[in-house]
Amino acid sequence: MKQRLENSFYTKDEMIYYIFEEYGEQIKRLIFTYVKSYSQTDDLFQEFLMKTYQNLDQFQARSSLLTWLYRIAINVCKDFLRSPINRLFLLNDQVKTFKKVESAEKQYFVRTDYIEMVEAILSMPIKYREVFVLRFYKGLNMKEISETLKVDESTIRSRIQRGRKMLRKKFGGDLIE
């Protein structure tokens, strides 16, 4: 796909549909970890598609396509989270969403330590949460996280360390090693 984008073998429409089909699901799940609301995830996913479509020409094959897409999605989420009015809506929606998720999950899944761990990670402040999500959910390495977030690798490491401390406080022991 990199090659395709770089050499413009395909039209922008073809490219955006390819991205939608190939990466849409994982991008939406990433967005959810930021906003924790299904309806807001839908809206932000549309914004992501729009921005990606508009910026397809700017993609350079220096970084991986997925990292580039993650960066766009994360910027969209952060823009949304910065807006004070949307914060108000998010808080309201979040309460409803969590109730819904909890009851649904209880019916279909046995609650495990892992689910509790995910809950704890998603309730961390954004700057810690995002490195945990990218590292342990999306499976990115330090370099890729650094490229995605535009933050030094050393900063990423220290955030992971601090995040681990928070989790240790909550659960005790070394849960994520």
Add this chain to the structure above:
Amino acid sequence: MNEKQLRNAFDEYIGTRQLKTNYDKERLNQWKERGFVKRRRYQIVPQVLTVILFFGIIGGLFTWFSSMNSQSAPSNSIVDYQVGNLPLYEIYELNPKYEQLYIDLIEYFISLDEANFLSHPAKKYAEETIKYLYSMESGNKNIASSYLVSPEEHLNQAMEFYQSVSTYEVTVTDIKRISDNKIAIGLKFVNGDETIHRIIHLIENSSLQFIDTRDLGISY
């Protein structure tokens, strides 16, 4: 802890059903055809809330400033301010004698206030009196009748008197409380060589009103 299990836990937590739907694709198509379409809920409501919030803050500040001003104004100070739709300064422009009369009235009423005889600030009585006299002089029956307790016949007679005094000086001769809710205000009109004494009785009901006596000399 197993990273794979943690990854699965993320997926389970977010939901096992697919988040990407055909609706997303439809919206994408719509946007490409007509521009980006956001859900109405989020498009309209924040704007409406912002407008309500804006006007709420403006209204709140206005109310707060109004209450601060009314609290900070000394109750017996001699100040001009608007009474109903008729500002005192406009009355002074039309007849400068009222300005001095207002000051005299204030002084008399303050002396009553010091004796705890008044239930309103002194300036309130003075202003209402000036407004009453002006409404009579200007011949505005609607306003004048709202000040006068007496029947219409009495209103006509009183109005006739005030309108006949074309060039005059008016001074307060005395102000006394004569019953629980009645204050007598003695006024002296000098119209050329002619001196006319007049008493108006100020009634302390919910809105201050008057009983205007005819030319009777000073007696209560």
